[in-house]
Amino acid sequence: MRFTYCKDCGTLLTETLIGDEGLVPYCEVCHKPHFDYAPVCILTMVINEDNEVALLKQNYVSKDHLVFVAGYYKPGESAEDTVRREIFEEIGQEAIDIRFIKTHYHPRLDTLFLLYITTVKKRPFRLSSEVDDVNWYPLPIDESLLNKEGVAYMIYQAYKAL
Ligand SMILES: [Zn+2]
Structure with missing residues (x-):
């Protein structure tokens, strides 16, 4: 699962390049990446x-x-x-x-x-x-x-x- 909105503040995430991980959904408000997730x-x-x-x-x-x-x-x-x-x-x-x-x-x-x-x-x-x-x-x-x-x-x- 890929996050669309910040799970902490609800802001729409942008995609930010994070080293070898490539483009990762990122919250510009919390300054935090939200890596893809699977239960x-x-x-x-x-x-x-x-x-x-x-x-x-x-x-x-x-x-x-x-x-x-x-x-x-x-x-x-x-x-x-x-x-x-x-x-x-x-x-x-x-x-x-x-x-x-x-x-x-x-x-x-x-x-x-x-x-x-x-x-x-x-x-x-x-x-x-x-x-x-x-x-x-x-x-x-x-x-x-x-x-x-x-x-x-x-x-x-x-x-x-x-
Ligand atoms: Zn946030």
């Missing part, structure tokens, strides 16, 4: 001590496929804090080990995804209102459960390659 979203496989993965049914995300835990980064957190918070909020599990895998820019959502694999100690699920259902699935899973175009499928491929 950051974490997505994580959640695996327990029995080598089972949590697959979520979230009808607002997909009617046909299952997904992994995901959620938007909030300023003030580390990305690992976001992973820990989202796993607890969505399915009531506590992260023990959080392993970063890779990043992926999603053009349609204009969002940067950070992909993780998180280990938890299995405990009873407690679902947020955003989650319609969740179950543990022994690994490896049937890949047709995931959307082949989706980010969850991408991280599952990365997991298999480890």
